[in-house]
Amino acid sequence: ARLQSIRATWTMIYAQDELQARRAAQACAAVGIMPVVRIGKLIDEPFDSEPFVEALREPFQVFGSRPYIQIYNEPEDEREWRHGRPGNWVEIFARNWAAHAQRIYQAGGYPGIQVLTREPFDAAVDAVRASGHQELWERAFFVQHNYGANHPPAYPYDERNQVDNPGQTIIQDQLSGLGFLAYAAWMQERIGYVLPIVGGEGGWLFGAEEDRRYPKVEKALHAQYHREMFDWLRTGVLANGEPLPDYVFSITPWIVSSWTFAGQNWWDNPLTPEGQLTQTIEAVQAIPAFVRQFSWDDGTPPVDPPVDPPVDPPLDPPVDPQPVALPPLRKGDWIDEFKVQVVRCE
Template sequence: MLTSDIRTDFWPFLPPTAGSTNSLTPAAFGSGQAADFGRSFGAPFELLLAQVLLRLLDRLEATSPLPPAADSTLPPPINRASLPAPTWIYPTPAPQPAEDSLFVPQPSSFSLAEVAAKQAYQQAAPAPAPAPVPTPASALTPAPVPANQSVFSVQSSVVRLKTDDWRLTTDSTPLALSDFPRPPGDNGRGMHWIPTTASTPEVVDRFMSALKAMRIKWVTFLNDGANIGANDYLVQQLKANGMEPIMRIYTPGLQPVSGDLGAAVRHYKSLGVSYFQLYNEPNHSIENDGRQPDVSRYLDLWIPAAKAVIDNGGLPGFGALSPGGEFQDTEFLKQAIDGLQARGELGLLDQAWLAIHNYQGDRATADTGGFSRFKVYADILQEKLGRVLPMIGTEGGSFVSGPQDEARRITLVTDAYRYMVNREPYNFAYTYWVIANEAGGAADPAWEWQALIHKDGQSPLVDALRELT
């Protein structure tokens, strides 16, 4: 409602001479309202109250102008529910978008760990980005580092090195791309492990063989907060088979990491884990407990977690943005970097990497709205930092609603893996979501149709990846 509409409601309470700035005359209204003017205003108290409220409206208009009224001549919004469902869909349990919504968060019933919401983006332009919001300074500090630990840390933009695996310099010099660990015989092929936070040795052995047959070199898996021990055997087998483990520190949405994160990083670093993804798709409401995404809230949690990872020998993952989130991924990334700078924490990115979710749908590999999303992020990083961070895909792929498009899907995914042979130096891995679900002990059937290996068979894509040279 406009302030002029509110003034109309106060008209019966005012005499012809009421006010100056907010004076109302019969000419301002229709003939019927003018005719009733002389006999409509009420008691002195009503008159005084109306004048006070109108003066408040003056001040509101002066300090915060209201937007113009909606144009009634515009056509009504499209009822998307009446449109046919697309054949090509991005990974989400319910592919049909809700009415008048470009990107719809879908609930997960996963009882062990809420895996990443897979609603990358439909066949539509990215959602508009909210306006930038100033980021307040953070008073958060990392947990104290135990004495005699082999760690490095960032304090006051100066890197302090204690013995570790990576070559570091002083004066907050960023790690070079060559300083980040890679697996032996690196080919850039990644795979997301079963969506559970723990696997039995029998499950690990079975699917380790499948990973080796597909020549996978990077594996992303879930760890329940700062839990220690549940993924020991998995990590040991990944390293023994020449694969680089990427641990996603699972939290139910944007919440503080439960437990001693520093201790967990030290433990898994000793087993061979260097990469720790912190939080997942923070630009999506489903990963914000249903709330609207907020850059400041994300940084409030990411900064202390990243410090704990760095101070205990690990490399923190930044981003893991959904190109289909309610908050546009590119704008979220820009504001997050600006927010780090405003808080004096930009140096954390000197030892960080960017997690990406480059789902492709039916787009060709060259399309920057799909597989090649990393090129858009690279431009943003170059603009904001003057350099590009390592990018590791921790989710990706192409999904179809029926067998008629399976051949096309196989072509798209194998093309993406082929691209990685001669990829950009910063583009470390492309990761397919997901190797298995129920066959690996996962409890949520929502991801079963996206799994490569099932209890009663496997996707033709498995053989195609085995044959891929």
């Protein structure tokens, strides 16, 4: 009901087993909310990923979709490992992710990758190549955690930061609601195209104040920033003035519940007297109802990629002319072509 109250159409489910995943996905599907399931396992914890695909197949049929399944979460974080990150954590993450991604692909699901930095992403791409199963990228997706700290939605392209750091782009600083632009650049470079990007976490944490150049994110800014971010999906224009890319399928900050960081919950928030972030909820509810538009929704069919022109069929070899019958020759006839005279006929 809470997600419905803000007209959410996508959400992230954290599930430690396939039965939890199925129940939550069924509840979402029943009200038309597309679920994305994060398998709640640590990176060095053994588990079987295929049962998640089987358990989720039926709920996703409501959308005519394969199950979206995120494998692992923020490998850069010590808490995502059983005993902290080992020295070769990048290699372990990449190898394990590639193995589970192939299993989910073969079982008929969409395997999702989630990282915060470039190094583990590159390692995962290398591990997939080494496995010989690069076809799995055709059904993979990227889970974004577009946390903005206390930066404004246009960061790093906002006026204040450009004065301090002229020419800085999202590639140099991804701590922004626009972080997906950097993730897309990584994918374009390493895979050759951009995977669909869906939301897993992100937005602005209540009380964030990491960058002293900007104000602390309290109630008013929390509401303003989140409304602007969700409005990108309605207007088709990002905070930096660029068009919203088609590859951004969803944006999903923490909204309903988090038992670990309850102070970030939009509802059941113990840090506010009213128990919820009322200004934020009302700001998002005030966004006019809309249907997300894509670049191909203007009635113009997508342009097919150029193809090589058809090869002309080979010409038949020339036919030798049939010999022309010569008239009967008589003794004394002169043949011009050969400059000879018939002297004897037999």
